[in-house]
Amino acid sequence: xxxxxxxxxxxxxxxxxxxxxxxxxxxxxxxxxxxxxxxxxxxxxxxxxxxxxxxxxxxxxxxxxxxxxxxxxxxxxxxxxxxxxxxxxxxxxxxxxxxxxxxxxxxxxxxxxxxxxxxxxxxxxxxxxxxxxxxxxxxxxxxxxxxxxxxxxxxxxxxxxxxxxxxxxxxxxxxxxxxxxxxxxxxxxxxxxxxxxxxxxxxxxxxxxxxxxxxxxxxxxxxxxxxxxxxxxxxxxxxxxxxxxxxxxxxxxxxxx
Amino acid sequence: xxxxxxxxxxxxxxxxxxxxxxxxxxxxxxxxxxxxxxxxxxxxxxxxxxxxxxxxxxxxxxxxxxxxxxxxxxxxxxxxxxxxxxxxxxxxxxxxxxxxxxxxxxxxxxxxxxxxxxxxxxxxxxxxxxxxxxxxxxxxxxxxxxxxxxxxxxxxxxxxxxxxxxxxxxxxxxxxxxxxxxxxxxxxxxxxxxxxxxxxxxxxxxxxxxxxxxxxxxxxxxxxxxxxxxxxxxxxxxxxxxxxxxxxxxxxxxxxx
DNA sequence: ACCTGAACACCGTTCAAGT
DNA sequence: ACCTGAACACCGTTCAAGT
Numbered sequence: 001x002x003x004x005x006x007x008x009x010x011x012x013x014x015x016x017x018x019x020x021x022x023x024x025x026x027x028x029x030x031x032x033x034x035x036x037x038x039x040x041x042x043x044x045x046x047x048x049x050x051x052x053x054x055x056x057x058x059x060x061x062x063x064x065x066x067x068x069x070x071x072x073x074x075x076x077x078x079x080x081x082x083x084x085x086x087x088x089x090x091x092x093x094x095x096x097x098x099x100x101x102x103x104x105x106x107x108x109x110x111x112x113x114x115x116x117x118x119x120x121x122x123x124x125x126x127x128x129x130x131x132x133x134x135x136x137x138x139x140x141x142x143x144x145x146x147x148x149x150x151x152x153x154x155x156x157x158x159x160x161x162x163x164x165x166x167x168x169x170x171x172x173x174x175x176x177x178x179x180x181x182x183x184x185x186x187x188x189x190x191x192x193x194x195x196x197x198x199x200x201x202x203x204x205x206x207x208x209x210x211x212x213x214x215x216x217x218x219x220x221x222x223x224x225x226x227x228x229x230x231x232x233x234x235x236x237x238x239x240x241x242x243x244x245x246x247x248x249x250x251x252x253x254x255x256x257x
Numbered sequence: 258x259x260x261x262x263x264x265x266x267x268x269x270x271x272x273x274x275x276x277x278x279x280x281x282x283x284x285x286x287x288x289x290x291x292x293x294x295x296x297x298x299x300x301x302x303x304x305x306x307x308x309x310x311x312x313x314x315x316x317x318x319x320x321x322x323x324x325x326x327x328x329x330x331x332x333x334x335x336x337x338x339x340x341x342x343x344x345x346x347x348x349x350x351x352x353x354x355x356x357x358x359x360x361x362x363x364x365x366x367x368x369x370x371x372x373x374x375x376x377x378x379x380x381x382x383x384x385x386x387x388x389x390x391x392x393x394x395x396x397x398x399x400x401x402x403x404x405x406x407x408x409x410x411x412x413x414x415x416x417x418x419x420x421x422x423x424x425x426x427x428x429x430x431x432x433x434x435x436x437x438x439x440x441x442x443x444x445x446x447x448x449x450x451x452x453x454x455x456x457x458x459x460x461x462x463x464x465x466x467x468x469x470x471x472x473x474x475x476x477x478x479x480x481x482x483x484x485x486x487x488x489x490x491x492x493x494x495x496x497x498x499x500x501x502x503x504x505x506x507x508x509x510x511x512x513x514x
Numbered sequence: 515a516c517c518t519g520a521a522c523a524c525c526g527t528t529c530a531a532g533t
Numbered sequence: 534a535c536c537t538g539a540a541c542a543c544c545g546t547t548c549a550a551g552t
Contacts, residue, residue, distance in 0.1 A: 164494025
């Protein structure tokens with residue numbers, strides 16, 4: 001974990017980059033969009049740790065410092081990347097009719113975000129600070145809120161419901177992705193890992209006893225072959241959340257409709 | 258983001274460190290526990306980026322390389338830290354009676370985990386891979402599953418429900434913490450940030466129109482003064498989740514009880 | 515047996531210099 | 534106007550050497 005001397009990032013400059021990126025092509029062919037595209041391709045293929053300014057510049061065939069006038073710095077580049085992929089989340093998708101079942105609309109949102117995280121795994125590595133004030137993120141937010149509009153929720157409840165749904169998705173995605181990475185790096189399969197850990201763990205745990213945990217872990221292992229099943233947890237959790245939302249909407253409906 | 262040459266980490270060695278750490282005190286006074294404690298103190302105060310092997314060694318007054326025989330490497334140290342703080346989550350807490358309301362028990366779990374993340378903000382920065390096979394994490398898991406036991410859920414449903422609850426908590430915690438960090442670093446207050454972003458954003462967005470997003474953002478701004486309210490979303494989401502769980506348990510109760 | 519220090523192959527960003 | 538290269542102050546981990 002290097003110090004990396006990262007600057008906070010200038011919001012006004014960022015707005016310009018997000019909404020009115022320079023289209024003018026200089027002698028090297030660099031533009032904010034070209035750089036952002038190269039950075040996304042790199043992060044998709046090799047992960048966030050491989051995403052260094054030096055590497056992106058190398059991939060584009062220019063010196064490291066050539067990028068700075070176009071992207072301001074690393075944190076701005078990350079925001080440009082997030083906004084660019086956010087614009088694609090619902091691009092290749094036909095949304096369910098607004099007149100139909102709200103459960104279908106919510107499942108559509110959850111699935112699109114799940115697919116999004118799987119297509120761009122680095123999205124789960126970037127800590128969301130203040131919202132990215134760009135066209136991609138704004139359009140995504142508009143699409144998602146619209147699916148929750150007209151159910152009888154207050155504006156704030158709409159935002160909170162959406163946050164809860166997306167939180168469930170990104171949490172499961174984060175765990176799934178980091179499990180996947182560890183599997184790749186460790187060169188141990190899950191079975192091998194358990195074989196390596198199991199016996200010493202059994203001996204080490206000899207004194208202590210965790211009756212419920214032991215029972216649940218055994219059931220999980222039988223059913224999934226794993227000690228943890230983030231995607232299953234996400235689908236189950238989403239179902240419960242929608243059941244709760246149904247109760248809330250239903251109760252209001254009796255009063256207000 | 259440096260390459261950092263991080264090794265995957267040896268599971269068998271880790272088990273030993275977690276369950277039977279060397280108590281023998283060498284001439285420097287180093288033990289796994291002493292090192293882990295120093296690392297936690299550093300991460301609590303200065304964050305995960307400040308947690309370097311070099312810094313921990315410096316704080317302990319030894320050379321960098323003196324730590325390696327005791328902790329194996331950085332990734333093992335992180336797991337030792339996670340297990341140590343996991344053991345503290347319910348330590349200073351009186352759990353609600355198992356005979357009482359299950360909602361109370363779930364709220365207690367959620368609150369304890371929220372407090373835990375706030376006390377040790379670096380816990381949201383560490384990607385959970387395979388579960389940490391230590392006494393702290395195992396004890397925490399046992400406590401939490403016990404609170405969900407006997408409700409009529411299957412073992413797998415118990416695990417998935419718990420994952421959903423903890424996911425909601427850690428997601429809200431992660432957003433709250435990274436917002437807090439950005440506020441500290443940027444030296445711009447939220448109001449100043451909006452004043453800096455607002456006008457240029459208004460001009461930039463002139464063409465596009467996001468009617469629902471605009472309305473919801475305005476309501477959020479009025480109510481909370483913020484563009485995002487992770488903690489509110491977490492409490493609202495947890496309520497919905499528990500409503501859904503209640504429906505599920507109730508429906509089964511009618512059949513099975 | 516335990517600890518140290520140099521070396522390796524990296525970071526993001528600055529600044530002055532080149533074309 | 535646009536791009537380059539050296540420099541700064543860092544990383545985790547290796548290995549051989551010291552006490």
